[in-house]
Amino acid sequence: MSTSDETVLLRPATPEDARAVAEIWYPGWCDAHLGNVPDELVVARARESFWRRAAQRVGDTGDTTVATVGGAVAGFVMVVGDEVEQVYLAARHRGTGLAGVLLAEAERLVAANGHERAWLAVVAGNARARRFYERNGWADEGLFDHHAEGTDGPISVPAHRYVKRVSSGP
Numbered sequence: 001m002s003t004s005d006e007t008v009l010l011r012p013a014t015p016e017d018a019r020a021v022a023e024i025w026y027p028g029w030c031d032a033h034l035g036n037v038p039d040e041l042v043v044a045r046a047r048e049s050f051w052r053r054a055a056q057r058v059g060d061t062g063d064t065t066v067a068t069v070g071g072a073v074a075g076f077v078m079v080v081g082d083e084v085e086q087v088y089l090a091a092r093h094r095g096t097g098l099a100g101v102l103l104a105e106a107e108r109l110v111a112a113n114g115h116e117r118a119w120l121a122v123v124a125g126n127a128r129a130r131r132f133y134e135r136n137g138w139a140d141e142g143l144f145d146h147h148a149e150g151t152d153g154p155i156s157v158p159a160h161r162y163v164k165r166v167s168s169g170p
Ligand SMILES: CC(C)(COP(=O)(O)OP(=O)(O)OC[C@H]1O[C@@H](n2cnc3c(N)ncnc32)[C@H](O)[C@@H]1OP(=O)(O)O)[C@@H](O)C(=O)NCCC(=O)NCCS
Pocket: 028, 029, 031, 032, 087, 088, 089, 090, 093, 094, 095, 096, 097, 098, 099, 100, 121, 122, 123, 126, 127, 128, 129, 131, 132, 135
């Protein structure tokens, strides 16, 4: 069904969103990471793993926020403490400004978690995301050894650490 309702809303994800989150997460992860990360991580991020991880991360942990356009999930962020863990937009919504709305919400959530500075990890080859973060006021602190969750323990992934002040403090 087509709809002309392009209303954008932000809300905490619910378990019913798990499938929509996975359907954005998996192809988005491939766009961002294939050719940019060690093979071991590509093996650990098999298609099915995104459905499992999405089900874990929506609802019960409470760390996922979705953006809906006309009632359909168009993107999401996951915020844990001071880290913006995931920022993903369905391909057809990229370049529309919606990603900026999601990132601003992620920054607000980090501040609401009691932190003055937010951080995130992005792989060097993800030029689009890096440009997006920089345009939104995030600073590149350089390469570090990011430990991504793997099947048999953490996987070392060289990544850039980006930071942004999100609160003026006391
Ligand atoms: C990262 C993401 C959320 C950004 O949202 P977006 O709507 O695509 O971002 P925007 O279009 O507003 O900004 C992207 C910028 O990169 C530029 N850009 C596009 N493709 C590029 C490329 N291949 N190399 C460098 N810059 C690129 C755009 O021109 C734009 O810069 P500008 O505003 O100066 O013109 C979205 O692309 C996405 O979901 N990507 C897949 C998942 C991902 O990478 N998530 C982040 C993981 S850390």
